Amino acid sequence: MLLLFNKPFNVVCQFTAHEKHATLKDYIPIPNVYAAGRLDTDSEGLLILTDDGALQHRLSHPKHKEVKTYWVQVEGAPTQADLMPLQQGVDLGDFVTQPAVVEIITQPDHLWQRDPPIRERKLIPTTWLELKISEGKNRQVRRMTAHVGFPTLRLIRYAVGPYTLDGILLGEYKAVEVKR
Template sequence: MIILFNKPFNVVCQFSPHDSPNPDNKHATLKDFIPIPDVYVAGRLDTDSEGLLILTDDGALQHRLSHPKHKEIKTYWVQVEGAPSDDDLQPLRRGVDLGDFVTLPATVAVIDEPEGLWLRNPPIRERKAIPTTWLQIKISEGKNRQVRRMTAKIGFPTLRLVRYAIGRYTIDGIDIGQYKVLEA
């Protein structure tokens, strides 16, 4: 079984309660949205990121989708602060040195705000004097906070990050906070 979940902002990618040092900072977990037992996440998504999360009861599939050696392409819609030019985006296309590793080249394009994108709760911060731009970024890695670190490195911090696809799986037709079950 494969579950495609459109993860909302501020949801932790685990079923067990989230241990937070601040008791007022409790996050929802997957258990709050998916009442299906014995499924496991195939790859993570940060609490402050949204979009496609794949869960499965198939260990081999989970490994194939989440292990870096299989190089599944992940597609992200990324709202950044500022208006990067094509030259600004070139380092992402070549690979960026993030200190602890150098990213593989990414496919990057400026896009319009994705059609049908839901409102985020809470909304991103808006600055009247600073525009925002949507990018589509495709990577085959998926290291911790990688896309956010990449855009920050080139001077355009990520304000909102939505994972649209992993390989052939997408969030098309799945409302925020909802899931779809597929047979493996």
């Protein structure tokens, strides 16, 4: 079984109760499924769950190099030149990232409202990026954009490998066939 879940902001990627936040149990009433990877509480978007341990490992382990696509709203107005370091890999202190594929995009269509909304400043524009990486270290995308001077305001995982958020409403999930 493979479930694609559109995780809302402020939901913790665990099934056990949490004192401050909603958890996966509040959205997914299916026993014995586990997340293949994680999303931070303040990140949104695609979370894959499965009851197949081998599949979970294949989807989440870095050695399998599943490409993850993120939509990232950053503070400021970067140029392609500003983003070049991300395409080459950046030294974040504890590791050097693999090169990312990154481009400036328009705000994605059919994007849901975030609750609460992001903090926006009148005099500072925001820009949407599409960023693709095959790693997934702790807070990596946020650290990468901050490193090049454009802090992340909103982070949405749109895809993992061939699986996307298409057709999945916020807080909903759907079962899909495994794509081999």
